[in-house]
Amino acid sequence: MNVLLPHQDAWLFTTLHLNPGKETVLLLHGGPGVPEGLTFVRKYLARQFQVLSFHQRGTLMSPCRSQDYSLDRYLSDITCLAGHFRLERFHLLGHSWGGLYAQLYAQRNPNRLLSLFLANPASGTGTHWKEMSLEIARYNQRKSTWWEWLAMNAHAGLGLLGRDQGYRGFFRQALLNFSRGFKEVYPEQFALHCIKAQPINRTVKAILSHPELSPGQDPSCPVTVVYGQQDIYGESMRHVVQRYPKARFAFLPTCGHIPWSHNQPAFLEVLNGHFRIS
Structure with missing residues (x-):
């Protein structure tokens, strides 16, 4: 079921996989500004859970009239979805940037969560984001040919200047790099043609200006964090x-940034354990 929800300055294109009587898992895609990318996880969890996903503000079918990409507005979008679907508590699963988005929500609203599952989450806000970005740049340089690396930098520069095509070219190469050298059992789908520069630039600016998330957090719910041993970080x-000293951490072998594609058996073992799927 698809719904276009109005929320103050934005419309949120939301997909709900109905499963009456079951707990709800809310999915947060990566990017920022790169919608989709969680098709396998959505289909897999929908067999035993009610699954809710949405295009984040300013991406694909979720226009943002105000062009406000502050992190407070992002968090209010989740509150809007939870209110509309009458979710008092729910599971939250985020991938990459979506994993940082999930951490921000968990820090602000720990009592709303049944559990927190972070798949290859971004490292944090402020200086943590800067440090991580340099690591991703070095990863992309290692994975690219000289010409590909040159083109990536040119595309990134165009994106910073507000050109949508710049970021589309950048992320197209980045996603190729993320799976280069791995056997893909489930090639994931990302809506590259819908990438827009403004949501990316303004969201990254908001992330960089946000204080670092505090260490030693305890969201009072189960927390699982998954990385690939050959991840982009x-x-x-x-x-x-x-940040999560009590969480369960898994570093999957023969795996990069898209674990359900690179090492699906190992990823499903962790996912099933977290969500108690037999």
Whole structure:
């Protein structure tokens, strides 16, 4: 079931996989500004849960009239969805940037969560984001040919100047790099043609200006964090480890940034354990 929900300055294109009587899992896609990318996870969880996903503000079918991409507005979007579907508590699953989005929500609203599942989450806000971004740049350089790396930098520059095509070219190469060298059992789908520069630039600006998330958090619900052993991050992952000292961490072998595609059996073992799927 697809619904276009009005929320103050934005419309949120939302997909609900109905499963009456079951707990709800809310999915947060990556990017920022790169919709979709969680098709396997959505289909898999929908067999035993009610699954809710949406295009984040300013992406694909969720226009944002005010062009406000502050993190407070992002968090209010989740509150809007929870209110509309009458969700007192729910599971939250985020991938990449969506994993940081989920951490921000968990810090602000820990009592709303049944559990928190972070798949390859971004390392944090402020200086943590800067550190992580440099690691991703080095990863992309290693994975690219000289010409591909040159083109990536040119596309990124155009994106920073507000050109949608710039970021589309950048993310097209980045996603190729993320799976280069891995055997893909489920090639994931990302809506690259809908990427827009303004949501990306303004969201990244908001992330950089936000204070670092505090270490030693306890959301009072089960927390699982999954990374690939050959993920796009480096030492900055330590910030997430320090942030959730009581969480279950899994570093999957022969796996990069898209674990359900690169090492699906290992990923499903962790996912099933977290959600108690037999």
